[in-house]
Amino acid sequence: MAELLAFVFAMIRKRRLEADKRCYHMKKRHFRRIRAFSRFQSSQRMYFVFNILPTLLLEPSANRVAWTKNRYSYWWDHIVQNTFSSQDWIENFRMSKQTFEYLCNCIRSDIEYSIPDMPRSLPIEKWVAVTVYILSSGCDYRIAENMFGIAISSAHSILRSVCQSIVKVLSKKYIYIPRGKQLESVIESFESRWGFPNCAGVINATHVPILTPQDNSTDYYNSCGWPSIVLQAVADDEFCFTSISTGWPGRLHNIHVFSNSKVYEHGRNSKLFVPKYRQMGDNEMPIVLIGDTQYPLLNWLMVPFEAGSNSNGGSSGRKLTVMQNTFNSRLDNANTVIETSFRRLKGRWQCLLRKQILKIDNAALIVEACCVLHNICELNKEQFLEEWLFDYRGSQYLKQPNERLDTDIYSVDGASSNIRHTFGRYFMSLNYQTIL
Secondary structure (H helix, E strand, O other), X not given: OHHHHHHHHHHHHHHHHHHHHHHHHHHHHHHHHHHHHHHHHHHHHHHHHHHHHHHHHHOOOOOOOOOOOOOOOHHHHHHHHHHOOHHHHHHHHOOOHHHHHHHHHHHHHHHHHHOOOOOOOOOHHHHHHHHHHHHHHXXXXXXXXXXXXXXXXXXXXXXXXXXXXXXXXXXXXXOOOOOHHHHHHHHHHHHHHHOOOOEEEEEEXXXXXXXXXXXXXXXXXXXXXXXXXXXXXXXXXXXOEEEEEEEEEOOOOHHHHHHOOHHHHHHHOOOOOOOOOEEEOOEEEOOEEEOOOOOOOEOOEEOOOOOOEXXXXXXXXXXXXXXXXXXXXXXHHHHHHHHHHHHHHHHHOHHHOOOOOOOOOOHHHHHHHHHHHHHXXXXXXXXXXXXXXXXXXXXXXXXXXXXXXXOHHHOOOHHHHHHHHHHHHHHHHHHHHHHO
16 A cells, blocks of 8 residues: 555656646747847847938928818809909809898807807808808709818808808897887788788798608608608798798698697787787778688688688588689789798799708708898898799799698688688778779
């Protein structure tokens, strides 16, 4: 037994010595590799110092053309600034130079405050010029890049920033329901120019084409088969917008946009206009808006009589009477105000006829900014060229959805019907006096 234990201990000692020997040789090889790598690094450093470094110091550096792209803004910096006449400003920017400078001064402080790191190489006038040119021509961002010497990404950010400032600073100043003497002037103008008394505006909606959204795209296709958002507006006698509501998907009917707008909310709560009545016969007539058959008859909103309907909104199978035709004729004549307003809006700001720059994330902002600019130009009596309407008439998006839905909102109450009949009888009396 003792001999066996001695043999076992001897074998264990032998294997331990062999393991220690192997470990010693491995460490020796490891340190040898480290010394070899250190010598290699030292030789590389010496080669760099004596061969490559003198070459870098003595030879001039090559021009790096891959990191920058030369852009030229000769058109804006020289042609526009030095050679443009008043007519050139109207044709290219849809406004005079005086109005352009007024717009720059209005939003200058807001842009400088909201964008403190704004590039000083791009003055505020160039920011506004880029925006107005894109909105008026509806051109692609690449054209703006070549005309103004800016990157496409810069054109994107400039357009959004300037439109945001226009809406923030000028929207409430130029788009509002008239009050006081201004309201009286609007009412007098509607009666003298279009023959409809106690009218403060015309309401309607139009569809603006947009690029097809990636999410919920079917919600934005209107009944005419193209993607759009809805712009509802009220126009006054000077073709200016006094109330707008935009951004609604094109699939929605105008009546849904109307029932969710501030105009409907204020009208339902009798807050749209100050109480001001006009005596017509035995009735006192309130201030009203007028619309087409897509809108309901309300005590503050007059719409045409429809053939085959009675005073309560039901079907009667009867033709329109002389009084009803007379009323419809006066109302249709006044309805041309909103049609002209939309025509001048899209003719002047032709981005609303093309969908290149109108994405779902910026479409409502751009439409609202265009409405503000439209009012500024109309109030300043800026020239409107008839040639701008050629693109409007030739637009593939000219055909607008115009269907009527079956909904309870069209039900007619007695008070609203009485107001409409009073207007009709008043128009008949005017025609009778004219004959006499």
